[in-house]
Amino acid sequence: MMPYMQKELVVSLEDIQCVGIQCQYCGARVILDMQAKVTREMFSPQRCPGCGKDYDSAITNNLDDLRRVYTAMVPRARWITLRGKPQDASTQDRQAEVGMSHL
Numbered sequence: 677m678m679p680y681m682q683k684e685l686v687v688s689l690e691d692i693q694c695v696g697i698q699c700q701y702c703g704a705r706v707i708l709d710m711q712a713k714v715t716r717e718m719f720s721p722q723r724c725p726g727c728g729k730d731y732d733s734a735i736t737n738n739l740d741d742l743r744r745v746y747t748a749m750v751p752r753a754r755w756i757t758l759r760g761k762p763q764d765a766s767t768q769d770r771q772a773e774v775g776m777s778h779l
């Protein structure tokens with residue numbers, strides 16, 4: 677009898693630093709460093725740097741909230757893990773990613 681094996685992705689919050697947004701129109705990706713010093717109140721960009729269209733506000737508003745929660749949890753990050761199924765490498769999107777800084 678074969679034992680049932682299931683892959684599980686386990687990531688410590690300590691190892692999470694960036695979050696990515698993919699534009700629903702042109703597919704460009706923006707990677708945001710959640711540990712970057714942000715001088716603006718808003719963390720996430722309002723429009724895609726690739727095509728200039730506005731991001732869905734449900735995404736950007738919630739990313740701002742995610743960063744607030746992340747920042748509050750970082751001092752206790754070693755006690756928190758995120759778990760999920762690993763993505764199949766063959767189906768991963770291979771589009772170029774666009775880096776953004778918060779200066």
Ligand SMILES: [Zn+2]
Nearest residue numbers: 699702724727
């Ligand atoms: Zn775009």
